[in-house]
Amino acid sequence: MTTLELDGVTKTFGAPDAGGVVAVDDVSLTVDDGEFLVLLGPSGCGKTTTLRMIGGLETPTEGVISFDGTEVNEVKARNRDVAMVFQNFALYPHMNVSQNLGFGLRRENEDRSSEEIIDRIEAVAEMLEIEGLLDNTPAALSGGQKQRVALGRAIIREPRLFLFDEPLANLDASLRKTMRTEIDELQSEVGITSVYVTHNQEEAMSIGDKIAVMNDGRLQQLGTPSEVFNEPSNQFVAQFVGSPDMNLYEGTLTENGDVYRVNVGITEFDLPSGLVQAGDDVLDVVVGFRPQDLFQSRTRQTGGPKIEADLRVVEPLGTEAILYGETEGRAIRATDTQFHDLDEDQSVTLSIAPEHIYLFDANTEELLKGRLMTEREDTGVGEVEVRDGAGAEVRDG
Amino acid sequence: MSYADQALSSYERALGRVPDGVRVYLPILPVLALVGVFILYPIAQAIWTSFTDKHLLRPDEAEFVGVENYGEVWTNPQIHEVLWNTFVWVSVGSIAAIVIGFVLGWLLHEKLPYTSVASAIVLVPWVLPRVVGASIWKFMFGGSQGIINELLVQLGVIDDYVVMLGSTELSLWPPIVGMVWRLAPLFALLTLTSLKGIDRQLYEAARMDGATPWEQFRYVTLPMMRYNLVIGFLLMLIYNIRNFSMVWVMTRGGPGVSSSTLPVMIYRAAFVDFQVGFASALSMLLFAVLLVFSYYYIQVYDKIRGEF
Ligand SMILES: Nc1ncnc2c1ncn2[C@@H]1O[C@H](COP(=O)(O)OP(=O)(O)O)[C@@H](O)[C@H]1O
Ligand SMILES: [Mg+2]
Numbered sequence: 079m080t081t082l083e084l085d086g087v088t089k090t091f092g093a094p095d096a097g098g099v100v101a102v103d104d105v106s107l108t109v110d111d112g113e114f115l116v117l118l119g120p121s122g123c124g125k126t127t128t129l130r131m132i133g134g135l136e137t138p139t140e141g142v143i144s145f146d147g148t149e150v151n152e153v154k155a156r157n158r159d160v161a162m163v164f165q166n167f168a169l170y171p172h173m174n175v176s177q178n179l180g181f182g183l184r185r186e187n188e189d190r191s192s193e194e195i196i197d198r199i200e201a202v203a204e205m206l207e208i209e210g211l212l213d214n215t216p217a218a219l220s221g222g223q224k225q226r227v228a229l230g231r232a233i234i235r236e237p238r239l240f241l242f243d244e245p246l247a248n249l250d251a252s253l254r255k256t257m258r259t260e261i262d263e264l265q266s267e268v269g270i271t272s273v274y275v276t277h278n279q280e281e282a283m284s285i286g287d288k289i290a291v292m293n294d295g296r297l298q299q300l301g302t303p304s305e306v307f308n309e310p311s312n313q314f315v316a317q318f319v320g321s322p323d324m325n326l327y328e329g330t331l332t333e334n335g336d337v338y339r340v341n342v343g344i345t346e347f348d349l350p351s352g353l354v355q356a357g358d359d360v361l362d363v364v365v366g367f368r369p370q371d372l373f374q375s376r377t378r379q380t381g382g383p384k385i386e387a388d389l390r391v392v393e394p395l396g397t398e399a400i401l402y403g404e405t406e407g408r409a410i411r412a413t414d415t416q417f418h419d420l421d422e423d424q425s426v427t428l429s430i431a432p433e434h435i436y437l438f439d440a441n442t443e444e445l446l447k448g449r450l451m452t453e454r455e456d457t458g459v460g461e462v463e464v465r466d467g468a469g470a471e472v473r474d475g
Numbered sequence: 476m477s478y479a480d481q482a483l484s485s486y487e488r489a490l491g492r493v494p495d496g497v498r499v500y501l502p503i504l505p506v507l508a509l510v511g512v513f514i515l516y517p518i519a520q521a522i523w524t525s526f527t528d529k530h531l532l533r534p535d536e537a538e539f540v541g542v543e544n545y546g547e548v549w550t551n552p553q554i555h556e557v558l559w560n561t562f563v564w565v566s567v568g569s570i571a572a573i574v575i576g577f578v579l580g581w582l583l584h585e586k587l588p589y590t591s592v593a594s595a596i597v598l599v600p601w602v603l604p605r606v607v608g609a610s611i612w613k614f615m616f617g618g619s620q621g622i623i624n625e626l627l628v629q630l631g632v633i634d635d636y637v638v639m640l641g642s643t644e645l646s647l648w649p650p651i652v653g654m655v656w657r658l659a660p661l662f663a664l665l666t667l668t669s670l671k672g673i674d675r676q677l678y679e680a681a682r683m684d685g686a687t688p689w690e691q692f693r694y695v696t697l698p699m700m701r702y703n704l705v706i707g708f709l710l711m712l713i714y715n716i717r718n719f720s721m722v723w724v725m726t727r728g729g730p731g732v733s734s735s736t737l738p739v740m741i742y743r744a745a746f747v748d749f750q751v752g753f754a755s756a757l758s759m760l761l762f763a764v765l766l767v768f769s770y771y772y773i774q775v776y777d778k779i780r781g782e783f
Contacts, residue, residue, distance in 0.1 A: 135679050155682040168680040172698040181694070182684035231684070 080145045080238040080271050082109040082132065087141035089127050101127040103295035104141070109288070112269045114262070116286030118276060120318070124295040125275040129241050132273060134158045145238060156185070161232035162241040166248060167224045169216040175227050176212040179203070182235045202234045205264075222253045229261065233268055240265065240272040246281065258285055279319045283307065291315045309448035313438045316366055316445070322400055322411050324366045328440060331361040340365060340437070344405045347383035349432055354447045363446065366436030369400065371449070372412035372428045380431040385410065388425045392417055401426070518762075524755040531749035544756035553732045553740065560647055561716065561736040568651050569711035572658035576707075579659060580666025594664060601660045609724035612653035616640055616725070623649075640726050646734035650722045657721070658714055662707050669703035670696070702779045709772040716764060737761050 087105045092098030102124040109115040117125040130136040132143060134155030142149050150158060161182070169178050179199045183190060203209045206226045216224060225245065232240055245261070246254045262285050265272050276282055282289050283303045291298040291306060291314075299311040310316035316324050329342035337348040342365045373380055387403035387410050399417035403410045403426065412428050420426070433450035483491070490498065500507075525544055529537035548554060579597060587593045600608060615622050616639055624636040639645040673696065681691045697704075719738040722728055728735035728743060735743070737757065745754035 133683060135682065155679075156685045156687065159685075160683060162680070162683045164676055164680060166676065168674065168676040170677060170680070170695065172701075181681075181686075185681075185685035185687075185690060231680075235684075 079111050079269075081111050081147070082239060082271055082273070083107075083142075083144045083147070084128075084132070085142045085144070087128070087131060087138045087143060089124070089131060089136060090139045100295050102131070102138075105292070105295075105297045106141075107290055107297060107300050109271055109273060112271055114265050114272045114274065114285065114287040116274045116276060116282040116289045117292060118279060118282040118286075118289050118318070119292035119298075121277050123292045125277070125292055126243055128292070129162075129243055129273060129275050132239065133160050133162050133241050135162075158239075159235070159237050160239040160241060161235055161237040162243065163228045163232050163245045165244040167216070167228040169224060169227055169231070171216050174213050174215050175203075175208065175219070178216070178227055179212075179230050179234050182231060186235060198234055202230045205233075206230050221249050222257065225249060225253075225257055229264065233264065233270075236268070237270065240270050240274075242272065242274040244276055245274075246276075246278075254281075261285065280321065283319070289319075291318060293318070307449070308451065309445060310436070311445055313364060313366075313443040316436055316438070320368055320370075322369045322413070324368050324436070325372075325410050327365050327367075327408060329363055329365050331363045331437070331446075340435075344408055344410075345383040345385050347432065347435075349435070349437075349447070353433065353450070354437060361446075362440035364438040364440050364443070366438065367410075367430050368434065368436075368449070369411040369413045371430050371434035372410070372414075373430070374412075374414055374416060375427040375429050377414060377416045378429075380429045380434075382430045382432045382435070384427050384429045386425060386427055387412075389420060389422050392420050392422055403428075521755050521758055521762075524752055525759050527752045529751040529755075531745070531751055534751075537752065540752070544753050545759075547753055548756050548760065553735070556732050557735050557737060557740045560732070560734065563647065564651060564654075564718075564722075564736045565712055565715045568654045568658070568715045569708065571651070571655045572662055572711050572715075573704075573708060575655060576659040576662025577666050577704075579663035580670065583663060583667045584670040590667070594667060597660045597663055599660070600657050601664075605657075605720040606724055608657055609650075609653055609721045612649060612656070612721075613640065613725045616649040616652075641730060643730050643733040646726050646730060650725045650734060653721045653725060654715060654718060658711055661714075662711060665703060665707045665710075666700070669700045673699045702775055705775050706772065706779075709768055709775065713765065713768050713772070716761070716768070 084105055084107050087102060088100065089102040090098045090100050105124075105128060107115075117128060119125055127136060131138050134150070134153060134157075138151060143151055145158075170181065173181065176199050179202060180195050183195050183198060199212070200209070203212055206229060208223060208226050208230065211219060211223060211227070216227070219227065225248075228245070242261070246257055249257060258281060261274075274282075274285060283306075286303055288300060289303055289306045290300045291310075293314050299306055299315050301309070301311075306315060306319050310319060313326070317326070327342045327344060329340055331354070332339045332341070333351070334348070336351050338351050338354050340347055340349060340363065372385075375384060385405050387405040389401060389403045391402040393400040393402065394417065395413075398413050398415045399420075401412045401414060401417065401420070403412070410428070435447065436445070436449060437447040438444065439446055490501075493501070524537070526539055526541060527537040528540045528543070583590055583593055583597065617624075619636065621636075624633075624639075627633045628636065637645070639649050677695050677699070678691055681695050686694065716736075717738060718736070719742060722734055722736055722739050723742065726734040728739040732740065738761065741754050741757045741761065744750050744757060
């Protein structure tokens with residue numbers, strides 16, 4: 079049971095002034111006891127390096143890593159009592175499953191009786207449903223089975239922390255979904271503080287209690303999945319989280335009495351000033367529409383701005399489709415369930431509820447207005463009910 | 476597209492009529508012929524010769540003498556000393572080469588910079604022509620101006636120069652030193668490549684599992700290398716037991732037979748005493764030992780392929 083804290087952690091590979099790489103740049107975050115934190119970001123942004131520093135496989139160049147308030151920077155990996163699941167499993171090829179599972183237990187305490195070790199191995203094998211594989215070598219296992227053994231090797235020691243480095247990346251899509259749920263359940267069951275690295279935002283959203291979004295070695299935002307989705311701290315987070323990508327348009331914001339007038343070229347609309355955290359009169363802004371928030375006017379009244387778009391491609395995904403369109407020379411993406419009667423090349427009217435619109439400062443890329451959730455979403459079509467104030471009241475989506 | 480193009484040629488049809496069991500051997504026929512002429516025939520010839528009294532001075536008068544040569548091998552007054560020498564030569568030489576080679580390979584992998592340059596340098600003893608290497612050692616072990624004597628005296632190990640190559644008690648050891656010098660690099664390179672072949676992430680997994688550096692070595696490195704080590708060990712045995720040049724150049728097997736190993740004795744029997752029949756019988760002894768080594772070599776080799 080451990081609270082993990084990173085304080086100003088920086089990792090530079092090579093000499094900083096001689097073309098060294100700053101892999102992790104001044105990252106500070108706290109993971110509470112029993113919490114499941116996902117480190118999310120594009121490849122090369124420093125997630126693995128961060129994880130390895132927590133595990134003790136790398137030493138921070140600057141900053142402090144502490145477990146329960148005790149600095150561990152100088153504590154060797156083998157003494158940290160942290161378990162790590164590697165992307166390519168890293169099972170010991172010359173040991174059978176049972177030996178792989180027991181290896182850490184034996185290292186922890188050489189005197190531990192073999193009955194105790196065998197009991198623990200069997201308990202974990204049962205939990206992960208790999209009882210039948212204990213005598214197999216890793217070479218004889220499928221990807222999913224290897225993954226389970228790797229998980230077993232981590233949980234068997236009941237460590238202070240679990241670290242996962244893209245543990246599902248080497249599995250096929252359907253297995254990925256199952257294992258994702260299993261890891262989630264397993265972690266809630268054992269309640270061990272966990273840090274999980276992935277570049278897959280969908281995985282992050284579904285598995286994390288909290289998500290830390292990283293880019294270029296820097297922490298962009300730390301928040302719950304819905305905070306990250308609805309109130310992304312900046313344009314990068316907004317674009318990285320959510321799929322398909324958010325539509326972004328440059329525009330201007332003008333104060334006009336108790337409303338702000340937003341002009342984006344493709345459309346123009348007013349926002350109640352209470353929704354926007356902006357001071358100046360006129361501001362260059364970037365406006366964001368999530369494809370999920372854009373509806374065809376004929377299917378749903380949003381009460382917000384309307385956008386005329388020429389459909390280019392309709393990409394069915396089963397119950398819904400991604401509509402790729404063009405409006406005034408700008409691309410626009412929307413998702414909708416009513417798509418069967420749509421022809422590519424016809425024009426549609428899309429609209430978005432004002433509270434779903436994102437606004438960013440064009441210069442700093444910081445968020446000015448996030449996405450508010452409304453009652454309307456439960457009931458489907460209905461009157462727009464804009465809440466007061468920007469102190470976004472967020473429910474789980 | 477015409478089906479005529481797809482039809483079997485008359486050649487293919489003829490091949491089709493050959494029974495499956497025979498057909499699979501057709502492609503290897505040329506190789507089989509080469510092996511027969513250059514390997515199997517000489518072996519058969521040697522086996523035959525070992526049952527004759529063939530003498531190099533009258534090679535055409537060889538007569539079949541049954542197992543007489545083998546009886547002579549058994550009763551030969553020198554054979555026991557030679558076999559003992561061979562045993563010492565092979566076991567001490569192989570073990571020393573392995574230990575030194577392993578440490579060297581490990582250093583190349585873990586500690587020394589410029590691995591490729593360093594391994595090239597390490598390989599010099601192995602690529603140097605055998606006789607050249609042996610001559611260098613002969614010179615270094617020389618009784619009056621040899622650097623080794625000088626070194627031992629300086630170090631206080633001995634009081635005065637010792638004629639090691641001419642002493643019945645010591646003469647086997649300088650060639651062993653030379654042989655270790657020649658073989659250790661090979662083993663070092665083998666060690667280096669098998670160390671390189673171990674996934675670094677296994678060590679990280681072991682570190683996370685709480686393994687100390689020694690435990691990582693003991694439970695990851697060694698077991699991961701075990702087949703390579705066994706292969707290397709068998710190679711050392713095979714190279715050592717077959718070696719002739721190191722001993723011959725340094726001591727000619729003498730004084731007496733004090734530094735003679737089996738190959739040296741065979742050479743002496745055949746080309747000094749001209750008793751080819753007797754030499755062939757001795758060769759059969761060596762052949763049998765090599766067969767055993769090779770058998771295990773192939774066994775291990777197959778096992779490796781089964782595992783990866
Ligand atoms: N051992 C290393 N030596 C030099 N550069 C490294 C090393 N490890 C990682 N890097 C660099 O640090 C950056 C972050 O890497 P990493 O943490 O692996 O990213 P991620 O896991 O997010 O894909 C990358 O630019 C990578 O090239
Ligand atoms: Mg990574």
